[in-house]
Amino acid sequence: MALLEVEQKHAKGQRVWCVPYARTLSGIEIRGNAKTWWAKARNTYERGSEPHVGSVMSFRGTRGMPLGHVAVVSEIVSDREIIVNHANWNRNRVSLKMGVKDVSKHNDWTLVRVESQPGRYGRFYPVNGFIYPNVDG
Template sequence: MSPRLSGAARTAVALGLLSLFSACAQNTTYAKLDPARQSMALLEVSQKQARGQRVWCVPYARNLSGVEIRGNAKTWWGKAHNTYERGTEPDVGAVISFRATNGMPLGHVAVVSDIVTDREIIVNHANWHRNKVSLKMGVKDVSKHNDWTLVRVESLPGQYGKFYPVNGFIYPNVDG
């Protein structure tokens, strides 16, 4: 059972997260990620954890990216059709949509926070490690045709795990 935080402690955590991500927003890694969205997404996670609630990838990705899709991660690719642009090229701020598998029956979504090479990106996501947010995790394209249909995700720093099928990337709508 999670310990309850007092109102003052929750405020201190929120202010700490806001200052942390305001500082990170000045780093080029977060050039296209909205610092206010980053703070809001992490604040919601910390509030859920303080209440003993589960942290899921979908609300975290929605809050961080601005891609307003609801439902299990495995449905995002289909629901994005005719509402959001979709494609096979990573872009900072885009949502990478993982297909459902036997080990991941609800699918998974993560937000691209940096592009390292044409075959390696960095993502921020929730619940890859149960009930936690993982920042700056590597993802490598290992697909035969270099089209981001199959990836490996960094499980520990420098260690890449199993192969995961990917639908592609969902790009947030840009105002203007």
């Protein structure tokens, strides 16, 4: 469904953003810039520091990424590495199966490096944590 929306946006000449892509892929119904997701999730969604498949990794806004970023966890590789799917990490494109490594001092996912190209990890990015989709129960 999320990839179909991306195709439709491209066909109309529209930009692909991380927020609507993550919302559709995860089912987490939060609106607004990615940097606001962590605060908006409070009291509506569980949040934490452990990645789970289907959870949304919430990146903090930075000078180079002022609106923040969100990515959906698709696989747990180890306690310090996950695989994510996300949009607009590379301008106006969806990046599937991209690695993310926890490089935080206390192994708490507060600082990560993201695979910019297969096998190549870029700069350091601060992370708020993970937002977990509501599970019917």
